[in-house]
Amino acid sequence: xxxxxxxxxxxxxxxxxxxxxxxxxxxxxxxxxxxxxxxxxxxxxxxxxxxxxxxxxxxxxxxxxxxxxxxxxxxxxxxxxxxxxxxxxxxxxxxxxxxxxxxxxxxxxxxxxxxxxxxxxxxxxxxxxxxxxxxxxxxxxxxxxxxxxxxxxxxxxxxxxxxxxxxxxxxxxxxxxxxxxxxxxxxxxxxxxxxxxxxxxxxxxxxxxxxxxxxxxxxxxxxxxxxxxxxxxxxxxxxxxxxxxxxxxxxxxxxxxxxxxxxxxxxxxxxxxxxxxxxxxxxxxxxxxxxxxxxxxxxxxxxxxxxxxxxxxxxxxxxxxxxxxxxxxxxxxxxxxxxxxxxxxxxxxxxxxxxxxxxxxxxxxxxxxxxxxxxxxxxxxxxxxxxxxxxxxxxxxxxxxxxxxxxxxxxxxxxxxxxxxxxxxxxxxxxxxxxxxxxxxxxxxxxxxxxxxxxxxxxxxxxxxxxxxxxxxxxxxxx
Numbered sequence: 184x185x186x187x188x189x190x191x192x193x194x195x196x197x198x199x200x201x202x203x204x205x206x207x208x209x210x211x212x213x214x215x216x217x218x219x220x221x222x223x224x225x226x227x228x229x230x231x232x233x234x235x236x237x238x239x240x241x242x243x244x245x246x247x248x249x250x251x252x253x254x255x256x257x258x259x260x261x262x263x264x265x266x267x268x269x270x271x272x273x274x275x276x277x278x279x280x281x282x283x284x285x286x287x288x289x290x291x292x293x294x295x296x297x298x299x300x301x302x303x304x305x306x307x308x309x310x311x312x313x314x315x316x317x318x319x320x321x322x323x324x325x326x327x328x329x330x331x332x333x334x335x336x337x338x339x340x341x342x343x344x345x346x347x348x349x350x351x352x353x354x355x356x357x358x359x360x361x362x363x364x365x366x367x368x369x370x371x372x373x374x375x376x377x378x379x380x381x382x383x384x385x386x387x388x389x390x391x392x393x394x395x396x397x398x399x400x401x402x403x404x405x406x407x408x409x410x411x412x413x414x415x416x417x418x419x420x421x422x423x424x425x426x427x428x429x430x431x432x433x434x435x436x437x438x439x440x441x442x443x444x445x446x447x448x449x450x451x452x453x454x455x456x457x458x459x460x461x462x463x464x465x466x467x468x469x470x471x472x473x474x475x476x477x478x479x480x481x482x483x484x485x486x487x488x489x490x491x492x493x494x495x496x497x498x499x500x501x502x503x504x505x506x507x508x509x510x511x512x513x514x515x516x517x518x519x520x521x522x523x524x525x526x527x528x529x530x531x532x533x534x535x536x537x538x539x540x541x542x543x544x545x546x547x548x549x550x551x552x553x554x555x556x557x558x559x560x561x562x563x564x565x566x567x568x569x570x571x572x573x574x575x576x577x578x579x580x581x582x583x584x585x586x587x588x589x590x591x592x593x594x595x596x597x598x599x600x601x602x603x604x605x606x607x608x609x610x611x612x613x614x615x616x617x618x619x620x621x622x623x624x625x626x627x628x629x630x631x632x633x634x635x636x637x638x639x640x641x642x643x644x645x646x647x648x649x650x651x652x653x654x655x656x657x658x659x660x661x662x
Contacts, residue, residue: 190292191291191292192290192291192292192293192294192295193291194295194299195290195291195293195295195299195300195301195302196290196291196302200300200302200303203300203303203434204302204303204306206426206429206430206434207303207306207307207310207430208306208309209426209429209430210310210426210427210428210429210430210431211306211309211310211313211430212423212426213423213424213425213426213427213430214310214313214314214317214423214427215313215423216419216420216422216423217317217419217420217423217424217427218245218313218316218317218320219416219419219423220415220416220417220418220419220420220421220423221241221317221320221321221324221416221420222238222241222242222320222416223412223413223415223416223419224412224413224416224417224483225237225238225241225324225327226238226408226409226412226416227407227408227409227410227411227412227413227416228407228410228413229327229328229407229408230328230392230405230406230407230408230618231406231408231618231628232617232618232619232620232621232628233327233328233615233618233619233620234408234620234628235620235624235626236328236619236620236622236623236624237323237327237328237619240323240327240332240335241319241320241323241327243336244316244319244320244322244323244335244336244339245316245317245319245320246316247316247319247336247339247340247343248312248315248316248317248318248319248339248340248342248343249312249313249315249316250312251315251339251340251343251344252308252311252312252315252316252343252347253281253308253312254280254281255276255280255281255344255347256311256312256315256343256344256346256347257279257286257307257308257311257312257347258272258275258276258277258278258279258280258283259272259275259276259347259348259350259351260311260347260350260351260354260355261275261278261279261304262274262275262276262351263351263355263356263357263358264355264357264560266357267357267560267563267568272351279308285298285301285304285305286305286308288301290302290305310430311350314370314374315343315346315347316343317374318342318343318346318373318374318377318378319338319339319342319343321374321375321378321533322338322339322342322378322381322382322533323335324532324533325382325385325386325530325532325533326338326382326385326389328392328610328615328619329389329390329392329609329610329615330385330389330608330609330610331606331607331608331609331610332623333606333607334602334606334607334608337598337601337602337606338381338598338602341594341598342377342378342381342594345377345590345594346373346374346377349372349373349377349586349587349590350370350373352586353365353367353370353372353373353583353586353587354367354370354372354373354444355444355445356444356445356446356557356558356559356560357558357559357560357568360579360582360583360586361445361558361573362558362559362567362568362573363558363573363579364558364573364574364575364576364578364579365579365580365582365583366445366447366495366496366499366548366549366552366555366557366575366579366580367445367495367545367583368431368443368444368445368447368494368495368496368497368498368499369428369431369494369495369497370431370494371491371494371495371537371541371544371545372495372545372583372584372586372587373587375491375494375533375536375537375541376537376538376541376542376584376587376588376591377587377588377590377591377594378533378537378591379533379534379537379538379541379588379591380587380588380589380590380591380592380594380595381591381592381594381595381598382530382533382534382591382595383588383591383592383595384591384592384595384596384599385595385599386528386529386530386534387528388599388608388609389529389608389609390529390609391527391529392405392529392615393405393612393615393616395529396527396529397527399616401616402616410479413483417483417486417487420487421462421486424458424490425455425458428454428455428458428497429451429455431443431444431497431498432444432449432451432454432498433446433561435561441454442561443497443498443499443557445498445557445558446557446558446559446560446561446570446571447498447499447555447556447557447571448556448571449497449498449499453500453501453502454497454498456502456505457493457496457497457498457500457501457502457504457505458490458493458497458505460493460502460505460506460509461489461490461492461493461494461505461506461508461509461512462486462489462490462509463486463489463506463509464489464505464506464507464508464509464510464511464512465485465486465487465488465489465490465492465509465510465512465513466485466486466489467485467509467510468485468489468509468510468511468512468513468514469481469482469483469484469485469486469488469489469513470482470485472485472513472514472517473485480520480531481513481516481517484513484516484517484520484535484536485513485516487516487536487540488512488513488515488516488535488536488539488540489508489509489510489512489513489540490509491512491536491537491540491541491544492508492509492511492512492515492540492541492543492544492547493505493508493509493512493544494541494544495541495544495545495548496544496547496548496552499548499552499555499557499575500552504551508544508547511543511547512540512543512544513540515535515539515540515542515543516535516536516539516540517535517539518539519534519535519538519539520534520535520539523535538588542584545580545583545584546577546580546581546584548575548580549575549576549577549578549579549580549581550577552575553574553575553576553577554574554575554576555574555575556571556572556573556574557571557573557574557575558571558572558573558574559571559572559573
């Protein structure tokens with residue numbers, strides 16, 4: 184069959200369009216490297232008897248969120264641009280569900296008067312689907328080894344749908360909260376604060392892992408297999424995120440002038456330098472906290488805390504402000520970490536980073552960048568969606584925090600009732616002790632530690648009433 188040139192819309196496939204397509208595609212690759220980094224960190228910190236199960240559940244949870252987003256999720260986020268031009272949410276979902284017209288059309292066959300830049304939007308489905316999966320990976324960090332697989336997988340599907348709806352409200356430039364003044368360059372609200380809100384419900388329901396916070400009759404200490412894997416995992420995340428930042432920018436004439444997804448004026452160089460400096464500042468303060476407390480965990484939490492705090496404002500900060508925020512952010516993570524530790528709460532990742540540093544960053548932005556113009560859409564000169572009609576404000580930052588965390592709390596409350604009544608929620612303590620690799624996959628670790636030994640069964644493990652091994656503040660044994 185010959186190609187009918189008369190039906191081709193060349194404006195959809197220009198060299199400029201291709202360059203933008205490649206840029207957004209690189210962000211998708213960067214996001215996948217973030218997933219690899221997260222899996223490396225998990226592999227280094229999960230008890231040997233649960234290591235395969237924890238890794239494969241994260242991987243499958245990622246793809247469940249990823250697939251769910253393709254089926255229905257993108258239509259929620261894209262709806263803000265439909266509503267901007269007097270369309271509806273259902274119009275967007277109809278176009279962008281897995282069987283939708285825009286999802287399944289070749290860009291050069293679609294009149295730009297109907298949908299300009301179609302290739303870019305189609306690539307954005309892939310890009311945001313990866314983050315729907317990342318939300319589930321992050322959630323699993325705090326429910327691993329104690330939530331039943333069926334419960335987790337159901338949660339993954341629900342979380343993908345709800346976070347998609349939340350992204351419509353809180354991320355972009357013309358969604359309800361963002362158009363009013365809530366500023367979130369990187370999606371901190373729906374990617375980080377939302378799962379943290381869910382864990383405010385799930386963490387107390389799931390309880391503590393045996394041997395994590397105190398000695399257990401059969402698990403004298405929670406021993407991680409290879410903490411050293413965390414450092415390359417951390418650097419993998421650091422390396423993967425710069426192209427993701429580029430994918431959170433819109434480029435307009437002249438040539439490639441950059442505006443953030445919130446329509447704030449920015450530039451590629453400043454945004455990337457802000458990213459680099461929050462990591463650097465967080466690493467410096469994390470180093471000081473780690474050596475002062477003799478707790479290795481702050482060497483990892485420090486740079487991540489700086490990043491999470493700064494992510495909402497990479498587009499509007501000046502480099503010196505980003506460095507200052509990076510230096511301060513680990514203190515918020517430290518405060519939350521110590522709070523959870525003293526109360527025996529077995530959650531040492533999402534609470535310190537997201538509820539601690541993430542909240543600090545959103546508030547910091549509302550105070551120090553208040554009045555910065557953003558919102559609306561370039562080319563619209565009047566009305567509710569006029570370009571940069573909105574300004575960053577502390578009140579709207581607080582409203583965004585409450586919305587994102589509150590959505591997570593409500594989602595988990597509803598889910599917990601359903602899961603308890605159907606597939607069950609929590610893995611029994613005895614099964615946790617024996618190991619989920621054995622329970623679900625009939626796998627045994629090739630190395631057994633004294634903490635995995637069963638006293639009284641001819642093992643070399645210490646009796647259950649012997650003193651516990653010295654512990655770092657996160658419950659891991661220290662030699």
